[in-house]
Amino acid sequence: xxxxxxHPSWVxxxxxxxxxxxxxxxDFQATTMxxxxxxxxxxxxxxxxxxxxxxxxxxxxxxxDKFLINHASLTLSTLTVTSAHPEDSSFYICSAKLAGWSxxxxxxxxxxxxxxx
Amino acid sequence: AxxxxxxxxxxxxxxxxxxxxxxxxxxxxxxxYLFWYKQPPSGELVFLIxxxxxxxxxxxxxxxxxxxxxxxxxFNFTITASQVVDSAVYFCAEEETSGSxxxxxxxxxxxxxx
Numbered sequence: 001x002x003x004x005x006x007h008p009s010w011v012x013x014x015x016x017x018x019x020x021x022x023x024x025x026x027d028f029q030a031t032t033m034x035x036x037x038x039x040x041x042x043x044x045x046x047x048x049x050x051x052x053x054x055x056x057x058x059x060x061x062x063x064x065d066k067f068l069i070n071h072a073s074l075t076l077s078t079l080t081v082t083s084a085h086p087e088d089s090s091f092y093i094c095s096a097k098l099a100g101w102s103x104x105x106x107x108x109x110x111x112x113x114x115x116x117x
Numbered sequence: 118a119x120x121x122x123x124x125x126x127x128x129x130x131x132x133x134x135x136x137x138x139x140x141x142x143x144x145x146x147x148x149x150y151l152f153w154y155k156q157p158p159s160g161e162l163v164f165l166i167x168x169x170x171x172x173x174x175x176x177x178x179x180x181x182x183x184x185x186x187x188x189x190x191x192f193n194f195t196i197t198a199s200q201v202v203d204s205a206v207y208f209c210a211e212e213e214t215s216g217s218x219x220x221x222x223x224x225x226x227x228x229x230x231x
Contacts, residue, residue: 032217043208043221044162091160097217105152106212106219110161 002028004096006109014117015086021079021112023094029074030096034106035067038091050077084116119144121211123222130199131230138194138225140209146170151185151192152210156224162208168192199229 003026011019023033032051036044048069050056056069066088068080077096081088091113095106120143130136142151149170155163166176168185176183180197196203209222 034217034219043223046218046220049217093160093162095219105150105164105167106217108162108164110159113160 002096002098002107004030004094004107004109006094006112008112009110010113012115012117013084016083017116019081019084019114021081021092021094021114023077023079023096023109025075025096025107028096028098028107030077030098031074032097033071033077034095034097035069035077035079036093036095038093038111040091044093047079081114084114086116089114089116119146119211119213119218119220121209121220121222123207123209123225125225126223127226127228129228129230132201133198134229135195135197136199136227136229138196138207138209138227140192140194140222142190142192142209142211144190144211144213146213148214150212150214152208152212152219153183153192153194154208154210156206156208158205165194165207196227199227201229201231203227204229 005024007022035047037047038044047062048056048058050069050071052071052074058064071077091111093111095108098104122141151168153165173185182195184193206224206226208224210219212219
């Protein structure tokens with residue numbers, strides 16, 4: 001089945017640091033990748049939709065200058081949390097859709113736990 | 118706009134009991150998909166089922182069953198003979214086929230006690 005790999009799975013860093021999270025589709029090409037954020041005991045909230053070769057579409061309330069998304073290839077999207085602060089601590093999870101098949105489900109990575117001290 | 122409501126925040130049962138997790142959705146789309154995911158404490162999302170809005174047949178997979186009622190906009194999930202390993206947060210979600218936006222419910226924390 002379709003596999004999405006997310007790295008790192010866990011990161012702790014100091015306030016003010018920028019953190020990059022990678023999302024890779026290992027055995028399929030993904031035209032579209034999605035980034036979600038989940039705070040403790042809450043639901044998953046879509047942050048942005050990333051299309052290969054174009055700018056990401058951000059959801060209302062998500063700062064695009066703080067959460068930089070790059071989707072330079074059909075198998076890799078990255079999310080960079082710039083100048084991270086404790087309130088950015090959360091569980092970030094990506095998903096990917098098979099290119100050319102709009103009725104295929106999203107395949108999720110295992111998520112990244114980000115802790116900002 | 119899409120909205121998914123899981124009214125049960127937490128459910129606690131004893132092993133071998135049957136348990137039903139409720140899900141009610143709102144959408145303006147005529148074509149959409151409904152999902153259930155399991156999220157164990159480790160955090161990853163485990164895909165359980167996807168249902169097309171045109172397919173109202175109920176589905177059974179082992180101890181899991183799903184009841185889709187378009188008339189009441191509900192997509193309920195039943196676990197028969199629950200086990201401790203079923204303890205997790207369960208999310209219901211809806212996806213617009215037009216935009217591929219996936220909207221999650223708030224989740225139901227299921228605890229199965231031995």
